[in-house]
Amino acid sequence: MRAPEMLFLFSLVAAMRTVMRVRGMAVQLTIIGMLVAAVTAAPEFPIAKPGCRDRCGNVSIPYPFGTGPGCYLDKPFLITCNHTFSPPKAFLETSAINVTEITLEGKLHIEQFIAKDCYNASGKTDNNIPSLTLSDFIISDADNMFVSIGCDTVASLRGNLKEAGSNENEYEVGCTSSCNSLKYVPNDTCSGIGCCQTSLAKGVDDFNISVTSKTDHSGILDFSPCSYAFIIEEKRFNFSKSYFKDLENVDKLPMVVDWSIGKNSCAKVKTNTSACQGNSTCYDPDNGNGYLCRCRAGYRGNPYLSNGCLDIDECTDASVKHNCSHICTNLLGNYTCSCPKGYRGDGRKNSEGCNRRRSLVIQIVVGTGGGLTSLLMGITWLFWGYKKWKLLKLKERFFRQNGGLMLEQHLSRREGPVIETTKIFTAEELEKATCKYHESRILGHGGFGTVYKGTLTDGRIVAIKKSKTIDQSQIEQFINEVVVLYQINHRNVVKLLGCCLETEVPLLVYEYVANGTLFDHIHDRSKVSAFTWEIRLKIASETAGVLSYLHSTASMQIIHRDVKSTNILLNNSYTAKVSDFGTSRLVPLDQDELSTMVQGTLGYLDPEYLHTSQLTDKSDVYSFGVVLMELLTGMKVISFDRPEGERNLSAYFLCALKEDRLIHILQDCMVNQDNMRQVKEVANIARKCVRIRGEERPSMKEVAMELEGLRTSAKYPWTNDESYIEETEYLLGKSMEIVGFEEMAGTSAGYHSLQNHLMQSLGGGR
Numbered sequence: 001m002r003a004p005e006m007l008f009l010f011s012l013v014a015a016m017r018t019v020m021r022v023r024g025m026a027v028q029l030t031i032i033g034m035l036v037a038a039v040t041a042a043p044e045f046p047i048a049k050p051g052c053r054d055r056c057g058n059v060s061i062p063y064p065f066g067t068g069p070g071c072y073l074d075k076p077f078l079i080t081c082n083h084t085f086s087p088p089k090a091f092l093e094t095s096a097i098n099v100t101e102i103t104l105e106g107k108l109h110i111e112q113f114i115a116k117d118c119y120n121a122s123g124k125t126d127n128n129i130p131s132l133t134l135s136d137f138i139i140s141d142a143d144n145m146f147v148s149i150g151c152d153t154v155a156s157l158r159g160n161l162k163e164a165g166s167n168e169n170e171y172e173v174g175c176t177s178s179c180n181s182l183k184y185v186p187n188d189t190c191s192g193i194g195c196c197q198t199s200l201a202k203g204v205d206d207f208n209i210s211v212t213s214k215t216d217h218s219g220i221l222d223f224s225p226c227s228y229a230f231i232i233e234e235k236r237f238n239f240s241k242s243y244f245k246d247l248e249n250v251d252k253l254p255m256v257v258d259w260s261i262g263k264n265s266c267a268k269v270k271t272n273t274s275a276c277q278g279n280s281t282c283y284d285p286d287n288g289n290g291y292l293c294r295c296r297a298g299y300r301g302n303p304y305l306s307n308g309c310l311d312i313d314e315c316t317d318a319s320v321k322h323n324c325s326h327i328c329t330n331l332l333g334n335y336t337c338s339c340p341k342g343y344r345g346d347g348r349k350n351s352e353g354c355n356r357r358r359s360l361v362i363q364i365v366v367g368t369g370g371g372l373t374s375l376l377m378g379i380t381w382l383f384w385g386y387k388k389w390k391l392l393k394l395k396e397r398f399f400r401q402n403g404g405l406m407l408e409q410h411l412s413r414r415e416g417p418v419i420e421t422t423k424i425f426t427a428e429e430l431e432k433a434t435c436k437y438h439e440s441r442i443l444g445h446g447g448f449g450t451v452y453k454g455t456l457t458d459g460r461i462v463a464i465k466k467s468k469t470i471d472q473s474q475i476e477q478f479i480n481e482v483v484v485l486y487q488i489n490h491r492n493v494v495k496l497l498g499c500c501l502e503t504e505v506p507l508l509v510y511e512y513v514a515n516g517t518l519f520d521h522i523h524d525r526s527k528v529s530a531f532t533w534e535i536r537l538k539i540a541s542e543t544a545g546v547l548s549y550l551h552s553t554a555s556m557q558i559i560h561r562d563v564k565s566t567n568i569l570l571n572n573s574y575t576a577k578v579s580d581f582g583t584s585r586l587v588p589l590d591q592d593e594l595s596t597m598v599q600g601t602l603g604y605l606d607p608e609y610l611h612t613s614q615l616t617d618k619s620d621v622y623s624f625g626v627v628l629m630e631l632l633t634g635m636k637v638i639s640f641d642r643p644e645g646e647r648n649l650s651a652y653f654l655c656a657l658k659e660d661r662l663i664h665i666l667q668d669c670m671v672n673q674d675n676m677r678q679v680k681e682v683a684n685i686a687r688k689c690v691r692i693r694g695e696e697r698p699s700m701k702e703v704a705m706e707l708e709g710l711r712t713s714a715k716y717p718w719t720n721d722e723s724y725i726e727e728t729e730y731l732l733g734k735s736m737e738i739v740g741f742e743e744m745a746g747t748s749a750g751y752h753s754l755q756n757h758l759m760q761s762l763g764g765g766r
Contacts, residue, residue, distance in 0.1 A: 205288075
């Protein structure tokens with residue numbers, strides 16, 4: 001509390017002594033408390049000269065501004081308070097410039113007219129060209145911007161730049177915006193479509209705004225009848241399409257003016273004792289000439305008044321957070337911290353603080369406790385060190401057990417791209433990539449494990465397969481197959497990036513494919529409408545190309561053995577990525593077929609392979625033919641919701657072809673007159689792929705060439721094979737009851753290599 005306030009309070013207390021003689025003590029204390037509160041609640045820091053008004057309506061008027069003689073610095077700082085308004089309004093000097101706020105940081109908030117150019121069907125209805133001239137102040141370039149709004153608007157701002165030591169220079173800036181529909185005008189963004197904005201130059205002290213149109217808003221009168229242009233405070237402007245009509249009823253918008261005192265900088269007025277007196281300092285404004293004042297640190301008030309900057313009591317002022325932990329003592333312009341008796345330290349929260357002085361007994365207890373703590377920490381460190389050593393030994397055992405040494409030997413004997421692209425990951429890398437296999441990272445579950453989404457340290461997003469079981473008897477075969485998979489370098493195959501062998505079961509790391517599976521896009525009604533024939537034909541062609549590559553181009557023939565729509569992944573551009581080689585087999589160059597335990601998926605399984613257990617590349621051809629039928633019809637390959645004769649898609653499709661009912665079973669959203677020929681040719685390819693005898697089926701290379709030809713030319717001459725599928729009823733016969741299919745379609749019967757367990761399909765997109 002300042003000295004004048006203290007004197008006033010003491011006089012009030014003295015005046016109450018008479019009251020104290022005749023009234024009860026409780027009443028006396030209550031009245032004194034109310035008087036103290038009234039004094040302390042009074043304004044602490046005056047903003048106007050003594051005897052001068054410091055408000056006009058809702059606007060505070062700090063000196064050097066004022067409303068009467070002797071209350072302002074000089075003419076530019078005169079504020080005229082007009083009481084004909086309720087509440088009264090403040091105007092700069094005797095002008096019509098309405099002042100809404102004045103800050104001691106050199107900002108003057110005013111309202112300024114909008115330039116308008118409006119039309120209706122009869123012609124121009126309104127044209128307003130505002131201007132503004134400031135004698136000593138500058139339009140703020142940091143707080144304002146020039147804006148034009150309208151769908152047929154050409155606006156310009158002309159003014160003068162005031163530069164120190166030189167004459168004023170002419171200044172002009174323009175803004176154009178156009179549009180022919182509200183559809184393309186974005187909300188909350190002044191991007192040039194219906195709205196244009198630009199920054200202002202420094203030193204502008206007057207301006208004229210003009211706005212015109214090119215075509216008198218012809219064709220857009222219903223939603224944009226006017227063109228507008230204005231300078232506005234940037235933080236008060238957020239563009240909206242509603243401005244096209246709402247601004248018709250608005251005359252003024254907020255703008256900010258930079259004010260300063262005089263023409264000379266601080267360097268020139270530092271010898272002038274009337275500039276920034278007392279506990280204040282001088283600084284130069286960012287825009288314009290002259291100087292400004294601010295209170296020194298630890299002081300607050302109006303730096304333009306004599307002794308206007310008063311000391312802040314940092315210890316009691318709620319707006320100032322002091323740094324003392326116990327005792328705070330106010331000083332002029334600062335404060336100091338100290339500790340109470342029996343404590344030591346500097347009393348500051350971010351430093352030593354205050355600590356109680358310890359006795360000898362306490363020191364002994366603390367010392368003993370510290371020694372025991374150190375001993376316990378040492379034992380704990382040794383225990384964790386031992387656990388870490390055991391973990392390293394366990395990882396080494398798993399690495400050897402999972403064929404790590406064998407894999408390293410295979411990779412060291414190979415050259416070129418295999419060495420460059422393969423990687424053996426550590427368990428820590430994959431734990432970090434998946435947030436320790438957090439459930440939020442799960443992409444899908446399957447019979448043999450879980451797929452997680454992970455992010456490697458280099459930023460790559462990957463899919464990580466973590467299996468549940470392991471078969472130690474076929475580790476060598478697994479390693480050989482992994483090495484071969486590393487060699488598959490095809491844009492339409494999900495790339496195997498590496499593996500981790502330090503865990504109980506190996507982990508496989510694949511590239512991440514973001515757009516789900518082909519199955520999702522065929523059978524999800526929300527996605528079918530966007531899944532056009534062209535996209536389906538592209539996916540079919542790319543998938544056939546991959547299988548052709550695996551069968552005839554890879555260094556050793558690879559039979560996928562589980563071709564189905566859930567194992568064909570799609571990226572964001574609908575590029576096919578064949579995945580899940582968990583049941584695949586490698587065929588030596590001198591063999592045409594392999595004898596294996598039957599594996600596959602119900603509905604896609606080759607019936608010849610099912611009966612003979614002889615796996616050939618034609619088994620993949622059959623499964624691909626079923627995928628083509630799925631692409632054409634949008635039906636699931638096995639569905640117990642359909643009538644008995646239609647449950648197996650392959651048999652139902654062949655029957656429809658034989659009875660010339662193809663058009664009735666195609667998915668409606670993709671068929672039209674332009675692509676019907678292509679659809680029929682793809683249906684014919686599918687029919688040939690699912691012939692009962694494998695030797696009668698085409699090779700995947702032939703299928704891929706036919707599909708690619710269809711993609712590149714709608715008029716490509718194809719050979720129409722009119723022969724009908726043999727033994728159609730074979731697929732529906734009693735020897736293939738659904739129970740039998742289910743027993744033989746399980747992925748756990750048969751080939752028990754470690755690769756089966758690690759790479760089994762999880763039925764979802766990575």
